[in-house]
Amino acid sequence: MDNEEIKKFILDHVAEADCVEGTQFLQVTIPSEKILPLAAELKSNETTSFDFLFCLTAVDWPDHMEVVYHLKSTTHNHQLVLKAKISTRENPEIETVCHIWRTAELHEREAYDLFGIKFLNHPDLRRLLLTDDWEGWPMRKDYDDPINMIAY
Amino acid sequence: MEEIIHDQELESKEYFINMGPQHPSTHGVLRLVLSLDGEIIRKVEPHLGYIHRSIEKMCEHDSYQQIVHLTDRMDYLSCHINNEAVCLAVEQALEVEVPDRVKVIRTIIDELTRLSSHQLWWGVMGMDLGAITSFLYGFRDREMITDIFEETCGARLTMNYNIPGGLFFDIHPNFQKRTKDFITYFKKKLPEYDALLSDNVIFKQRMNGIGKLSKEDAISYGVTGPTGRASGFSCDVRKHHSYMAYDRVEFKEILDTEGDCFARYKCRIAEMWESMHIIEQLIDNIPEGDYKVPTKAVIKLPKGEWYQKVETARGEFGVYIISEGQRSPYRLKFRSPGFSNLSALDHMARGCKIADLVAIMSTLDLVIPDIDR
Numbered sequence: 001m002d003n004e005e006i007k008k009f010i011l012d013h014v015a016e017a018d019c020v021e022g023t024q025f026l027q028v029t030i031p032s033e034k035i036l037p038l039a040a041e042l043k044s045n046e047t048t049s050f051d052f053l054f055c056l057t058a059v060d061w062p063d064h065m066e067v068v069y070h071l072k073s074t075t076h077n078h079q080l081v082l083k084a085k086i087s088t089r090e091n092p093e094i095e096t097v098c099h100i101w102r103t104a105e106l107h108e109r110e111a112y113d114l115f116g117i118k119f120l121n122h123p124d125l126r127r128l129l130l131t132d133d134w135e136g137w138p139m140r141k142d143y144d145d146p147i148n149m150i151a152y
Numbered sequence: 153m154e155e156i157i158h159d160q161e162l163e164s165k166e167y168f169i170n171m172g173p174q175h176p177s178t179h180g181v182l183r184l185v186l187s188l189d190g191e192i193i194r195k196v197e198p199h200l201g202y203i204h205r206s207i208e209k210m211c212e213h214d215s216y217q218q219i220v221h222l223t224d225r226m227d228y229l230s231c232h233i234n235n236e237a238v239c240l241a242v243e244q245a246l247e248v249e250v251p252d253r254v255k256v257i258r259t260i261i262d263e264l265t266r267l268s269s270h271q272l273w274w275g276v277m278g279m280d281l282g283a284i285t286s287f288l289y290g291f292r293d294r295e296m297i298t299d300i301f302e303e304t305c306g307a308r309l310t311m312n313y314n315i316p317g318g319l320f321f322d323i324h325p326n327f328q329k330r331t332k333d334f335i336t337y338f339k340k341k342l343p344e345y346d347a348l349l350s351d352n353v354i355f356k357q358r359m360n361g362i363g364k365l366s367k368e369d370a371i372s373y374g375v376t377g378p379t380g381r382a383s384g385f386s387c388d389v390r391k392h393h394s395y396m397a398y399d400r401v402e403f404k405e406i407l408d409t410e411g412d413c414f415a416r417y418k419c420r421i422a423e424m425w426e427s428m429h430i431i432e433q434l435i436d437n438i439p440e441g442d443y444k445v446p447t448k449a450v451i452k453l454p455k456g457e458w459y460q461k462v463e464t465a466r467g468e469f470g471v472y473i474i475s476e477g478q479r480s481p482y483r484l485k486f487r488s489p490g491f492s493n494l495s496a497l498d499h500m501a502r503g504c505k506i507a508d509l510v511a512i513m514s515t516l517d518l519v520i521p522d523i524d525r
Contacts, residue, residue: 023244024459051371052387055459055470057485070459070472070487074371074385077392081459103374106495114208129201129524139209 001047001078009048013038025070025081032067032084036095039082042071043100049073050080053101058111060140065092065117086117089140096122114139166194171509173202179276179513180520184497191505196498204524211484216242216316216451219484223471224310226488227522229269230464232261232301235314240395241460241471242316245453252397253441254318256434259397260331261304261313262462263427267338268297269465270420270427277417277514278349281358286349293341296334300327316451318444331435335428342424350421359414363500363512366411373499374492377467378419379516383411389463401433416515452479466490466517490522 001009003026007019010028018029030038042050055070065086072079086092096119098104108119109128116137119125127134136143166187173183181202187195207226211219220238224231236258243250275290298308303324305313313320349355365375370383380387388405390398406422408415453475461470467489474483493516501509 022457027457052374054374054376054461054468055472055485055487057472057483057487059474059483068472070470074387101374102369102372102499103492103495106491110491129204131201138206 001076003078006048006078006080009045010038010042013041022081025079027081027083029066029083029085032086032092032094035067035082035084035097039069039097039100042080042082048078049075051075051101053097053103053107056097056104056107056111058115058117058139060089060115062141063089065089065115067094067111067117069097091118092116093118093120095120098122113137116140164189171506173199176280179518182518182520182523184509186506186509188506193501193504193506193509196501196509198494198497200524202524203521207525208484208486212480212482215479216453216481219481220315221312223486224312225521226486226525227464227466227469227490227519228310229272229519230265230466230469231309231311232258232265232313233462233464234469235312236262236396237460237462237469237471239314239316240462241458241473242451242453244460245456245458245473245475246316246447246451248317248445248447250318250445251441251443252439253443255397256438257319257323257443258314259401260431260434260438262396263430264297264300264331266465267424267427268294268301270424271297273420273465273514273517274345274349277517278355280510280514281355283349283352283355286345289341289345289348293338296330296337300330300334303327303330315444315447317447318442322443323438328435328438331431335431335435338424339428342421345421350417356414358507358511359417359515360412362413362504362508363515364410364412365496365500367409369496369499370411373496375467375496376492377464377489377517378406378423379416379493380467381406382408382415382419384409387468389461389468393461395460395462397434398430401430403430413511413515420517450479452477453481461487464489466519466522467493486525488522488525490518490520491525494518494523 010017014030014034020027042048050071050073052072052074057068059066067084069082111117112125113128113130166189169186171184173181183199185197186193207222220235223234223238227234271290271294275287278286301311302308305311365383367384370380370385376387391405403426406419408419455477457474459472461468470487472485473481476482500512
């Protein structure tokens with residue numbers, strides 16, 4: 001499938017998807033509520049079969065949060081960047097995709113640990129890199145820690 | 153008396169032990185909490201973060217030249233390749249085309265890095281399974297590459313040779329000769345590695361059929377590198393998304409179907425042969441020219457996002473840069489191969505014995521700073 005076909009495929013499933021042709025990948029932004037059905041469809045449909053989630057991360061924008069999924073199909077060799085926009089920065093929540101791509105389990109725990117994004121229905125959502133009693137979400141732009149702050 | 157003994161049921165329940173964070177076979181400070189039923193592993197739970205340095209957060213305050221130097225503190229055995237990933241991402245964003253000379257030198261350095269990493273892996277893996285000789289062999293041969301690197305860039309660990317736009321310095325006048333000497337030497341030594349471990353009966357019994365990972369699971373867990381390829385997952389970035397001079401050299405992607413510890417072992421040994429084959433094709437054909445293109449002292453990337461993946465000794469290493477046009481990235485994510493490979497450990501180790509877990513860990517070839525970042 002080329003980018004045009006993937007775009008059409010996604011628009012058929014999520015009408016409000018915002019598709020941007022990046023320098024490398026097709027970048028698709030969807031509302032976070034739509035992630036689960038679309039992700040399952042992208043993985044299971046034979047024409048897309050995005051079976052390899054090679055990167056999952058989060059981005060803290062001034063007015064919203066974003067979870068970014070880098071996907072690749074090992075059979076068709078096409079790639080896609082899927083961005084789920086969470087409209088709020090206060091208590092951001094999104095459905096987990098870790099039963100679709102198993103690698104998401106640790107990646108989502110890391111995103112929870114550093115950004116405070118709550119992945120609903122995640123089997124084991126705990127802090128991963130930081131200690132259990134850590135306060136705050138360090139990768140957020142407004143995180144303030146006067147003792148350990150990076151000064152330059 | 154007899155009655156009393158018969159009345160008592162023997163209590164049987166799962167119990168937990170900590171493996172690490174200071175266990176020699178975890179190769180760093182990785183703590184695994186094992187749920188055990190007797191000696192059978194029911195669950196492995198990795199506890200990370202003992203050497204988390206928040207490199208991604210530091211990157212948000214650093215210039216792109218500085219970020220390059222942070223990446224070799226992650227996977228210190230693939231430092232040149234990690235450096236290169238950031239450089240490639242920046243060059244891609246600036247739309248800078250590096251000279252041919254840089255491409256070829258970077259490729260040779262990459263393959264030398266891969267060789268030295270695999271040598272170390274082979275050495276410590278033997279030691280994990282109780283063979284001290286392999287450790288001495290591996291480190292003896294690795295020393296030659298470390299010497300070449302020392303002459304090239306001045307360091308023996310956490311080396312920096314790549315910068316955005318090219319290389320720090322040109323290659324040392326001895327570089328080609330010493331590299332060729334090393335290849336000649338190591339071609340004689342690699343069969344010795346086989347003779348020592350690969351054909352050893354005890355070694356094979358510890359490896360064959362242990363820690364199986366199917367192709368579907370490898371893809372689902374995002375397991376890349378030799379670990380993924382041993383399960384039949386064709387994931388070599390050098391083949392699929394070629395960069396630098398990999399498109400002009402001939403080499404095979406090593407694939408296996410077994411997916412057990414021995415398959416992973418064989419994959420890495422075969423990769424060493426391929427690496428030497430790549431270096432041989434390039435070492436006499438380094439084109440003349442500049443070793444860098446001039447870049448600005450303060451690099452500002454345009455607004456946008458870039459993802460660059462490279463093949464390190466452990467698998468696919470990715471750099472994801474989001475730039476808002478400033479001197480530092482707005483967000484930078486390192487997709488480290490060790491992190492994803494570790495996520496499959498629980499799946500692979502269930503039902504195995506503790507001694508098997510050590511073999512599985514060894515063949516995963518984990519580098520903990522790469523996981524914790």
